Amino acid sequence: MAATGHRAAPEHTHPDDVTVANALAALADPVRGTLVRELAGSADWTRTCGSFDVPVGKAALSHHFTVLRAAGLVEQRDEGARRVNRLRRAEFEARFPGLLDLVLRGD
Amino acid sequence: MAATGHRAAPEHTHPDDVTVANALAALADPVRGTLVRELAGSADWTRTCGSFDVPVGKAALSHHFTVLRAAGLVEQRDEGARRVNRLRRAEFEARFPGLLDLVLRGD
Numbered sequence: 001m002a003a004t005g006h007r008a009a010p011e012h013t014h015p016d017d018v019t020v021a022n023a024l025a026a027l028a029d030p031v032r033g034t035l036v037r038e039l040a041g042s043a044d045w046t047r048t049c050g051s052f053d054v055p056v057g058k059a060a061l062s063h064h065f066t067v068l069r070a071a072g073l074v075e076q077r078d079e080g081a082r083r084v085n086r087l088r089r090a091e092f093e094a095r096f097p098g099l100l101d102l103v104l105r106g107d
Numbered sequence: 108m109a110a111t112g113h114r115a116a117p118e119h120t121h122p123d124d125v126t127v128a129n130a131l132a133a134l135a136d137p138v139r140g141t142l143v144r145e146l147a148g149s150a151d152w153t154r155t156c157g158s159f160d161v162p163v164g165k166a167a168l169s170h171h172f173t174v175l176r177a178a179g180l181v182e183q184r185d186e187g188a189r190r191v192n193r194l195r196r197a198e199f200e201a202r203f204p205g206l207l208d209l210v211l212r213g214d
Binding site for chain 1: 127128129131132134135136137140203204205206209210212213
């Protein structure tokens with residue numbers, strides 16, 4: 001895995017180590033809901049952090065991704081200067097059955 | 108229905124009129140999670156607002172019940188000086204399948 005960026009590698013939490021309260025809090029935020037829905041519609045590792053259509057600045061976006069990683073929802077890796085993402089769909093579904101589908105339904 | 112208390116009758120929102128983001132936010136709070144779990148373990152209309160084992164004051168507790176009503180999770184009615192509660196389990200489940208079960212599982 002190429003991790004040559006200047007940033008520290010992102011820390012991750014596996015969904016098995018996430019409480020239901022933290023999972024719900026991560027998904028309750030509308031910006032994070034949008035990030036999750038856009039990721040669900042994209043192939044793994046194709047979306048950079050700057051590629052999402054959300055009305056927040058860089059620092060806020062970085063915070064949202066930190067929350068999503070800590071909730072076991074998103075995995076990130078650095079490819080050179082790019083940080084790319086994937087939704088941890090299968091493992092999150094195994095831990096919290098049906099929850100992601102409710103968010104992806106999005107009504 | 109006896110509604111002779113001095114307070115205004117509580118306002119309710121049906122789960123069908125609740126967004127998934129609001130449902131998740133209501134359930135993400137640990138105090139509200141406890142209220143929902145205790146209600147799920149009690150018969151309808153048997154629990155007064157003061158009967159729950161949560162570490163918050165009266166004003167905060169009242170706010171939590173307002174959020175739970177607005178999220179379609181709790182129905183309240185006044186019986187004389189008592190305000191009693193029921194969990195809207197069936198109608199919430201119909202709107203957000205599986206979500207309440209995740210919270211009641213509580214891990």
